[in-house]
Amino acid sequence: MRKTSIKDVAKKADVSIAAVSQILNNKGQRFSKHTIEKVLQARDDLGYVPNSAARNLKGTSNRLIGIIVPSFRMPFFADIIQSMQDNAPADVNLVFLGSTDDNLQSTIYSLVERGAQALIFGKPIPNRAEVNEFLKKRHIPYLVLDQNADINAQDMVQTNEFTGGSLVASHLLSLGHRKIALILPNKLTDNMRQRRAGFLDTLSTSNLSPTTIITTTLSKHGGLAAVHQLIQSESTAAFVLNDEMAIGVLRGLAYQNINVPADMSIVGYDDTDYAEFMIPTLTTVMQPVLEIGKAALNMILRRLDHPNLPFQTAFFDVKLVVRESTGPIKR
Amino acid sequence: MRKTSIKDVAKKADVSIAAVSQILNNKGQRFSKHTIEKVLQARDDLGYVPNSAARNLKGTSNRLIGIIVPSFRMPFFADIIQSMQDNAPADVNLVFLGSTDDNLQSTIYSLVERGAQALIFGKPIPNRAEVNEFLKKRHIPYLVLDQNADINAQDMVQTNEFTGGSLVASHLLSLGHRKIALILPNKLTDNMRQRRAGFLDTLSTSNLSPTTIITTTLSKHGGLAAVHQLIQSESTAAFVLNDEMAIGVLRGLAYQNINVPADMSIVGYDDTDYAEFMIPTLTTVMQPVLEIGKAALNMILRRLDHPNLPFQTAFFDVKLVVRESTGPIKR
DNA sequence: TTTGAAAATGGAAGCGCTTCCAGATTAATT
DNA sequence: AATTAATCTGGAAGCGCTTCCATTTTCAAA
Incomplete structure (x- = not known):
């Protein structure tokens, strides 16, 4: 056989x-x-x-790129994956792997073992230094889809998260909101931190800060669970740090017969597929996910071909997408 | 270097x-x-x-299983992938690849080249005979997550789609609906055909048939686009063949100020994550997706270990999940 | 000491493939 | 017919690793 x-x-x-x-x-x-x-x-x-x-x-192996994401089920990553796959040159092989923080090490190891020549991480690496050493020692370039301290140490793909958060704040302020809640996932990526920073910064220029800051799990259920506290806070608007959670919030508010946007304005982040299909449609911040995936892939391929080029940063702007879920404050 | x-x-x-x-x-x-x-x-x-x-x-290679899905963005497949990944034994490697009908052949080829020892297809294979011959010749067992004509020719994972469709019909009939629309994607899998058959069969026992059958693309946008025709049909309920499309339908109806379920009942299929977060929450048919993914993987692993065991079929029941989007007919 | 088994280690073949190089065959040119 | 060039083909090494087997070393018991 x-x-x-x-x-x-x-x-x-x-x-x-x-x-x-x-x-x-x-x-x-x-x-x-x-x-x-x-x-x-x-x-x-x-x-x-x-x-x-x-x-x-024998040597001249096909280029193999490992892509590590936290989950296949989150639209953001599903989009990234799809876009990479769609844009990969024929002679490049992409391997996608889901990984929790726990098994990150072994995931990386198995990818390297398989001959991955470069890696792309969809989210921050917990023990960054260690991983960095491991990969550097093997001359395996990598790239993290998250803000990063050291712009001169590797290639990066960045989005203007600070601006994104800021846009949200401005939008809500311009609608007259003064009592604004902030809903965060319990684990923040650097990107999210920037997002938050931009939001808080802009609020503070109006001498405001969030009426409440709610921390919950990064999921629709998390958003749903946050609604109770949100209502308690008597806010008139809330910035939910991503669309997934925002969907849960919308649902929770509906259960409490709280009308969006009449009684409460909601803003999400990411502009996933679902945002424009919510009822009400969700105001959110658009990141060009497909572009990001494509850029990340191209950047890492470029690095493979030219290991010694100076590090590069691809920068993407975000855009506020105003939909039905935000409206002027009720008086 | x-x-x-x-x-x-x-x-x-x-x-x-x-x-x-x-x-x-x-x-x-x-x-x-x-x-x-x-x-x-x-x-x-x-x-x-x-x-x-x-x-x-050298020979005793690690077991490598290729999994081919049409898209990473559809919740159904995202769930399948996640569940397989979560359930894979440590010594098994899973490679996920997205593939259109066009490049299926080359996708299969590259997987075989990489040493895949078995394949799982997430959707029907267009040129089945050809692919079958190719894989059989190389002794590569495979499994298709779709109904299949020949139960004795390979392992299968099946869900009771006929019953699923039938449950939907019964439910709507019991609520008093008599004018029921059917919304289909323009490309049907075998599973969907069975679903449709069960639905039509049960309708016909009440001497009914759909008021209209609308064909659209398999996406939220497709559902949205179908709304116009749906309204024209003056139906009081609609069975939308999957949740993705149903989400679009819900959204479209809301745009037309048609209240669900007061004016129109909507049923989806799949019970994706999003169903219970829609407004109104979506009545749908639950397939145990996670179980399905797990079973498929186990089945193919078993086949690898025991190539000569008789073919097996894993059978899963579906369940109607009644939520807010269906209600009694208005009089 | 001798002896023999147990413990420790390395040599070398071979997995399936690519590639360099030399040998063989054929065709073209005087 | 003789020589050269062009065309065609196979031998063999080597890629990084595992594994069988032979050899060497150690050490306890006689």
Whole structure:
């Protein structure tokens, strides 16, 4: 039951192994039509598929990029993945892996073992220094889709999170809101911190700060669970740090017969697919996710081809998308 | 810039290659404490990670399973992927790939080339016969997450789609609806066909058939676009073949100020995460997606271990989940 | 000491493939 | 017919690793 190997093909076609290899790799101009025919025929008869392990062993392996995301179920990452996959050149292989903080190390290890030549992380790395050392030692470039302290230490893809948060605040202020709640996930990425910072900064220019800051899990259920506190706070608006949670908040408010936006304005972040389908449609901040995924991939490919180029940062602007879930304060 | 290989470690530790190999694979009981120490030290110093290509070459490779889905963005598949990933034994490697009908062939090929030992398809295979021959010839078992004509030709995971459709019809009928629309995606899987069949079958026992059958794209936007026709049909209820589309329908109806369920009842299918967060919450049919993913994976692993066992079919029941989007007919 | 088994280690083959190089065959040119 | 050049093909090394087996070293018991 052994897999058919190049040897089998060679024997069947009655030519040398070398001939088979070259002919099947289109480097066989130097062979006669007849030989080529025999080889192709034998391959098809035997159903031969070259073993890429053996092939890669030789050196010029295909480029393999590992992409590590926290979850496949979050729209943001689903989009990233899809966009990378759609934009990957044919000779590049992408391997997607989900990973919790716990098994990050082993995930990275298995990717490296598999011959990944570069990695892209969808979220911050907990033990950054350690991982950095591990990868640097092996000359494996990587890239983190999150703000990063050291712009000169590696390539980066950034979005203007601070501005994003700020836009939200301005929008709500301009609608007359003064009592604004802030709903955060219990684990913040750097991106989210910036988002928050921008929001708080702009509020403070009006001498305001959030009426309440609610911390909850990063999920629709988390948003739902935050509603109780939100109502207690008597705010007239809330900035929910991402759309997933915002969807939960919308749902929770509806259960309490609190009308959005008449009684309460809600703003999300990410502009996932679902935002424009909510009832009411969700005001949110758009990040060009597809572009981000594409840029990250291209950047890391560029790095592979030119390991010594200076580090680069791709910068993306965000945009406030005003929809139905925000409105002027009720008087 | 060559990657450090076992040879480098051996030299550095001043032992043989064989010793390094065995020690690092925990088959080194026969070595002295001292030697083991040296080797581990050398490995760490050099940052050595064994090359799995070379390792697999030898034969007993790690089990690699390829999973092909149409899209990473559809909640149904995101869930499947997540559940497989969460349930995969440590020694099993999963590779997820998105694929359109067009590049299916090459996707399969690249997976086989990589040494995939089994495949799982998330959706029907267009040119089934051809693919079947290709994979059979290479002794690569596969499994399709869709109903399948030939229960004796391969393992299968099935859900009771017919019953699912039937449950929807019964539910709507019991609420008094007689004018019921059916909204389909323009490409049906076998599963969906069964779903439809169950629905139509039950309707017909009341001598009914859908007031209208609307065909649209399989997406939220598709659902939204179907609303116009739906309204024209003067139906009092609609069965939308999956939640994604149903979300679009809900949104579209809201735009037209048509109240759900007072003016129109809506039923989806899949019970994705979002169903219970819609406003109104969406009545839908629950498939145990996580279980399905897990079962599919286990089944294919079992097949790998025991290629000659008789084919098996895992069968899952579905459940109607009644929520706010359906209600008694208005009189 | 001698002896023999147990413990420790390295040599070398081989996994499937690519690639360099030399050898063989054929065709083209005097 | 002789020589050269062009065309065609196979041998063999080597990629990084595992594994079988032979060899060497150690150590306790005789």
